[in-house]
Amino acid sequence: MRSGAGVTSARGTIRRIMRERRRAVPPAARIGAADGLAAELLAHPLAPGARVAGYWAADGEIALHAWQLRLPREVVYCLPVVHEDGRLRFAPWRAGEAVEANRYGIPEPVVAPEALLDPSALDLIVVPLVGFDARCHRLGMGGGWYDRSFAFRHLQPAPPRLVGAAFAFQQVAGELPSEDWDVQLDAVCTDQSTLTRPT
Numbered sequence: 454m455r456s457g458a459g460v461t462s463a464r465g466t467i468r469r470i471m472r473e474r475r476r477a478v479p480p481a482a483r484i485g486a487a488d489g490l491a492a493e494l495l496a497h498p499l500a501p502g503a504r505v506a507g508y509w510a511a512d513g514e515i516a517l518h519a520w521q522l523r524l525p526r527e528v529v530y531c532l533p534v535v536h537e538d539g540r541l542r543f544a545p546w547r548a549g550e551a552v553e554a555n556r557y558g559i560p561e562p563v564v565a566p567e568a569l570l571d572p573s574a575l576d577l578i579v580v581p582l583v584g585f586d587a588r589c590h591r592l593g594m595g596g597g598w599y600d601r602s603f604a605f606r607h608l609q610p611a612p613p614r615l616v617g618a619a620f621a622f623q624q625v626a627g628e629l630p631s632e633d634w635d636v637q638l639d640a641v642c643t644d645q646s647t648l649t650r651p652t
């Protein structure tokens with residue numbers, strides 16, 4: 454069902470409020486939150502050579518560096534790259550390698566097109582989000598990037614596993630208004646705990 458104006462504006466209102474709250478987290482609290490999130494994310498088992506995607510935190514998003522630095526050495530860490538076809542690609546990236554701002558001002562690795570991985574080539578994607586609910590439904594920035602890139606997960610189970618990352622306060626009371634195209638997350642990790650999608 455297509456959303457009516459009411460549903461659309463509910464999503465818009467939640468986005469505005471949650472983005473403000475995210476940006477308002479003081480620096481000291483961010484450090485502790487990133488450590489707490491890393492501990493939750495590291496509980497997800499990864500095979501040697503696994504490809505995992507994170508994100509470059511922007512707009513007050515909870516940071517992933519504490520997790521990235523503690524990943525097993527054999528794991529390939531990637532960052533999302535916005536592609537003109539509307540689906541994300543993922544670029545292997547290590548701290549110190551070149552990045553360039555994308556159209557949203559978010560840094561992306563500078564890599565040859567052949568080095569880019571398709572969304573389906575990953576084992577675990579840590580997904581940025583603005584809000585989430587107890588069903589592991591996600592509200593993002595509104596670009597539809599993760600929904601388009603992982604639409605194939607409507608038809609097939611994990612892998613790739615989709616795990617949202619957020620501050621605990623980004624959980625909304627009740628259920629997020631959802632759309633047909635929303636891809637559910639398999640779990641959401643926060644600075645305090647992990648929520649697994651109800652089956």
Ligand SMILES: Nc1nc2c(c(=O)[nH]1)N(C=O)[C@@H](CNc1ccc(C(=O)N[C@@H](CCC(=O)O)C(=O)O)cc1)CN2
Pocket residue numbers: 508509510511514533534535556557559581582593594595596597598599
């Ligand atoms: N850190 C991070 N990287 C990410 C995402 C994300 O949510 N967080 N994305 C998740 O999809 C993709 C990029 N999608 C985005 C969609 C909208 C906006 C955004 O800031 N929109 C602004 C207006 C931006 C502009 O056009 O200048 C806004 O809504 O205020 C940013 C990223 C891929 N990389």
Ligand SMILES: Nc1ncnc2c1ncn2[C@@H]1O[C@H](COP(=O)(O)OP(=O)(O)OP(=O)(O)O)[C@@H](O)[C@H]1O
Pocket residue numbers: 591592593594595596597598599600601604632634635
């Ligand atoms: N599978 C899909 N196929 C085509 N268009 C899609 C698909 N998924 C999402 N979209 C488009 O993306 C737009 C934004 O979707 P939505 O508001 O759910 O984004 P979001 O999940 O909050 O954003 P993001 O993933 O970038 O953080 C929708 O208006 C829709 O037109």
